[in-house]
Amino acid sequence: MTEKDIPRYQSIRVLLAYRLVDLCVPFFILAIVHFLLSSQTWHEPYTWLGGMAGLLFMVFTQLLGGYSRFVERSVAKKIEIVFKTWAFNVLLLMFIAYLNLAVLGLARSVILVWVVLTPFIILFTKVLINYKSRSTQQGRTEVLVLGDGYHFNEFELAQLKRHNIRLHPIDEYDEDVLHEKVEALSPDFLVINLDKSAEHKLVKQLTHLDLKGVQLLALHHFMENFLRKCYIPYESSELSYLERIRSYDRINFLVKRVLDVSAALSLGLITLPIMLYAALKIRRESPGPIIFSQARVARSGKELVIYKFRSMHVDAEKNGAQFAQEDDPRAYEFGAFMRKTRIDELPQLWNVLKGDLHFVGPRPERKVFTEKLEEDIPYYNERHLVSPGITGWAQVLYPYGANTEDARQKLMYDLYYIKHWSIWLEIETLIRTVLVVLGRKGL
Incomplete structure (x- = not known):
């Protein structure tokens, strides 16, 4: 299919x-x-x-x-x-x-x-x-999940529930159990989520189900179409995966650059009073530099310097580099407010105008993190096919990440954005960004 x-x-x-x-x-x-x-x-x-x-x-x-x-x-x-x-x-x-x-x-x-x-x-x-x-009985989607090769987390289950998609797992393959579940549920889809190669007996049964009209769906197709993320296994030898992720072509890059400059200039003019107020507030509340600059990994693995309003205390990393958290204790009061409302990101508009960043793209990470994540997560380097952005698909759909598994989940969204980029997905990301800033959960 x-x-x-x-x-x-x-x-x-x-x-x-x-x-x-x-x-x-x-x-x-x-x-x-x-x-x-x-x-x-x-x-x-x-x-x-x-x-x-x-x-x-x-x-x-x-x-x-x-x-x-x-x-x-x-x-x-x-x-x-x-x-x-x-x-x-x-x-x-x-x-x-x-x-x-x-x-x-x-x-x-x-x-x-x-x-x-x-x-x-x-x-x-x-x-x-x-x-x-989607909240009606007629709009419900029944999904039978065969196998436990991938464990859906609570965030994904909540997202599926909001879209009225119900998962019915069958952890271990059993011919009678599978037959009974199909007969009882008449599922809209049967998702293949095996952690090993299918035996001949299972293949035969699935073939019969396919002929009877049961919609068979591979896990990666299910995730792309219903969770809008690209599935990344921890262990994989499927090198063909790399063929499906490509950077923007020249036309798309030109369109994206026009959007970048237009958005950066417009937002810069609109938020200029906010940026001036933020500078004064930082000076009063937390002695130290107003602007925080740091090297981040950009396209092709090269490093660039990005600029943000300083939202944390000056000695925030005296114990070493750490992942950002949703309610980060290293942030002072107004700094925490800036992080929630994304005001701290506004100086990066200068990076966008310079061409260092896109307005929308994968979040720029520090080299100390990317080197570790490249070792732990397959395909992590693929996010560097494109320039990073101030906001991004992963940032508006997934909460703050504090560990390797969160980084893996965010990478799935980043790869989906790169693979499926269009001006329409760009606009949706911008709309979702506005809703996130306004404190809404999204669409």
Whole structure:
């Protein structure tokens, strides 16, 4: 089974609701904007424009696979489909309206606000429907897990529970137990999680189950599609894994660089008063340098110097280098506040403008840590295929890490980000970063 063959939607009701939203929302938003902003009476061209917009939105979404049971349920995918569809929609409507001269009688302010507002309303509505549908019985995904090669941790189980995915483990293979579980549960997926090669008897039974319509899924496929992380075993000789992780191509790097500079300049201007206040607060509360600089490992294993507001006491590492913790006792009061709100990261905007860092990417680590982690975790060096970032996929999805296992878990998210990078995943990461800073758990 390939990733495109994995059904993410168990109920078609959600997809029907998406169609209804796409058909009706453009017309209703146009009507509301016209009512609020225009003193003119409602003209026939408005009816034509709103109706055509909804109809075309459905058509383009269908062409992009937005109503398929196999389309990803991620926010990134929804952003991609909604904004691509709306862009095609607006261009086509402008062309048709120009040919019919229908646009001449419409208020420009109404059309402009409608064009900007509509995709965001549709996206928010779909995310809300997706969230609500997963809490229903019809939206539940039953997963039978065969074997105990990988032990799902509490964080992963909680994440699966939030998405209404229930795991039913079978630790040791038993032909009768497997048969009974399949008959009783009628699972949506059977995940192969073995810690050794399958015997002929098991292969035969799995083949029969596959022929009967049971969806067999390898562990690494399950984790990428439902936990959005790349599985990393502690012991592995599967060197083909390295082929699947690649750095950005030239076009993607250029797009990412434009996003970096735009985000760094915009955020720098917006947060300039906050940075000035932070500098004064640090000076008063913790004597010592305001800016903390440190060498971190960057792309290709090279080192660079990053800059942060100092959030810890000057003698924080008198006992040696340590992993950062969520409530780190080495931080003073305002320093702890800066760490929770990510204010301490703001000076790194200078690193982004210089090209040392991306705005989004794997977290830059110290060489003393990376050398140890490279010995303990397979493929750890793969995160250095790209430049690190101020925020990242691992940082917004996984809590603070304080040991090797946490570093392994974060690496799984970093590799997923590198492997699946797109501008849409970038935008989702930025949205999640804002929610984390505001104290929310995410989407």
